Amino acid sequence: MEAVFKPQEPSQVRPVLIGHSPEIERIRQVAAKLGRGGPPILLLGETGTGKEVVARHIHSVSPSGPFVPIDCALLGTLLESELFGHTKGAFTGAIANKTGLIELAEGGTAFFDEIGELPLDVQAKLLRLLQEKEIRPLGGLARRKTNFRLIAATNRELAREVERGTFRLDLYYRLNVVTVRIAPLREHKEDIPDLANHFLARYGRNHELTPELLDIFLAYDWPGNVRELENCIQRMTAINSGPYVTAADLPTALGNASAQRKPPGRAYPLAMAQAANAGGSRSGGLRLDAREREAIREALEITKGDRSRAAEMLGIGRTTLYRRLKQYHF
Numbered sequence: 615m616e617a618v619f620k621p622q623e624p625s626q627v628r629p630v631l632i633g634h635s636p637e638i639e640r641i642r643q644v645a646a647k648l649g650r651g652g653p654p655i656l657l658l659g660e661t662g663t664g665k666e667v668v669a670r671h672i673h674s675v676s677p678s679g680p681f682v683p684i685d686c687a688l689l690g691t692l693l694e695s696e697l698f699g700h701t702k703g704a705f706t707g708a709i710a711n712k713t714g715l716i717e718l719a720e721g722g723t724a725f726f727d728e729i730g731e732l733p734l735d736v737q738a739k740l741l742r743l744l745q746e747k748e749i750r751p752l753g754g755l756a757r758r759k760t761n762f763r764l765i766a767a768t769n770r771e772l773a774r775e776v777e778r779g780t781f782r783l784d785l786y787y788r789l790n791v792v793t794v795r796i797a798p799l800r801e802h803k804e805d806i807p808d809l810a811n812h813f814l815a816r817y818g819r820n821h822e823l824t825p826e827l828l829d830i831f832l833a834y835d836w837p838g839n840v841r842e843l844e845n846c847i848q849r850m851t852a853i854n855s856g857p858y859v860t861a862a863d864l865p866t867a868l869g870n871a872s873a874q875r876k877p878p879g880r881a882y883p884l885a886m887a888q889a890a891n892a893g894g895s896r897s898g899g900l901r902l903d904a905r906e907r908e909a910i911r912e913a914l915e916i917t918k919g920d921r922s923r924a925a926e927m928l929g930i931g932r933t934t935l936y937r938r939l940k941q942y943h944f
Contacts, residue, residue, distance in 0.1 A: 631671050631810045633805030637797045641668055643793055649675020654744070656789045658769040659796030662841030665767035668796055669725045672765060679722025679762070684715050687731040694736055698743075708753065717749060719762040729789070730781060734863035741785045764789075799836040799843065806831050809840060813847040814859075821856045825931045830861055834868060907942045910935070914944070916923040 631638055649672045657665045668685060673681045684697070700713030709752060716724055726732075732740065743749060744764065748757040766789050775781035790908055799806070814821055814939075823831075836842050852924040861869070913924040925935040 631667065632805075633802065633808045635805045638804040638805060641671075641778040641794070641796070643757040645672045645675055647793060648672050649795075651676065651763065654766060654789050656763040656772075656793045657765065657796060658793055659767070659769065660798050660839055661769045662839035663796045663798055664840045665796055666727060668724060668794065669767065670721070670764045671725040673725075673763070677722075680719060681723045681725065683725045683727060684714055685727050687728045693733070694739065695752050696890040697736065698739070698749055698751055702756045707797055711751070714749070716743070716749065716762065717760060720760060721762065723763045723765055726766040728770075729766040730772055730775055734780070734782065737782045737785050741782065741788060744788055757880065800841045803832055808841065809843055810847060811846050814851070817848045818851040818859075819856055821851050821854065821859050824858055824860050825934045827859060827861050827864075829931055830864070830868075834871060846873040906938065910938055910942065910944065 620911065643667070655669075655672065657668055659665050669683075670681055678907055686693075695708075695712065695714070696715055697714050699712050699717055700708050702708055702711050738824050743760070747759055747761065749760045750757045772786050772790070776783050777788050777933060799809075810823060812830070814823070831843070838845070846865055846868060847859075849865055850859050854860075854863045909928060910924070913928050914921075917923040921935060921939075925932045928935065930938075
């Protein structure tokens with residue numbers, strides 16, 4: 615099988631904002647302007663679109679301090695203590711002073727991921743902090759000045775949460791000064807090859823994608839966005855010893871979704887023929903090239919010789935089909 619999609623060496627892989635689509639270039643331009651400081655930034659986007667990656671990129675434009683991620687959905691019952699810190703004896707179990715996450719972000723960026731998950735009482739304290747630029751640890755009396763950049767992210771419609779009474783209107787106004795929408799992956803699919811390349815370099819062991827698999831990736835809508843693509847490649851490279859990652863390695867959900875796009879009974883026949891190679895002895899010992907040839911012949915008959923439609927039916931690129939036609943002397 616020919617190698618058509620080979621990952622870069624890990625040392626060459628860029629750490630953030632992978633891709634060259636107009637969407638990614640727009641975010642780069644926005645980050646260049648916002649990274650030099652200013653008001654809070656609100657990142658809007660579906661789960662898995664890479665909001666933290668964008669936040670880190672904005673911070674990296676002018677890095678003057680730490681980047682501290684704060685997952686508002688995972689802080690638990692001691693959320694206020696985690697954010698603002700506490701003094702010794704502030705509550706049962708507080709055996710020593712603790713520095714809060716916001717204070718750790720001094721001089722840098724505090725990234726509030728899923729800020730819509732904050733309880734109303736903590737929202738009020740965060741609003742006061744943003745207004746007065748002062749922090750007071752839980753159980754403490756003294757206030758001290760603090761200086762950090764706030765970037766918040768959410769997959770919720772905060773205006774709707776305000777209407778429901780689950781998010782404070784005044785905090786919403788404070789955050790909704792500069793908003794950046796991050797598009798779902800289905801709206802910039804041209805970045806999928808670059809992203810796949812990046813994740814192959816991270817998780818693979820000299821793995822390569824077949825053209826058939828890349829075609830499947832480009833046809834899929836990725837409801838879980840970039841995170842789903844990353845998890846998919848991580849799983850596929852973990853179970854496949856390489857060097858080629860094929861449609862046979864797809865997670866069940868993605869494989870089923872891809873099969874449903876094809877005519878019933880003929881979902882990716884060429885990919886299935888290739889996957890069947892390992893089971894040849896159980897099916898009469900039919901050779902792999904014979905299976906491929908039969909799949910191509912059937913597709914050409916169904917499409918009345920239309921090679922573009924035949925390639926689509928087979929789940930492969932047209933270039934791959936032309937190579938097979940020449941190989942099998944069609």
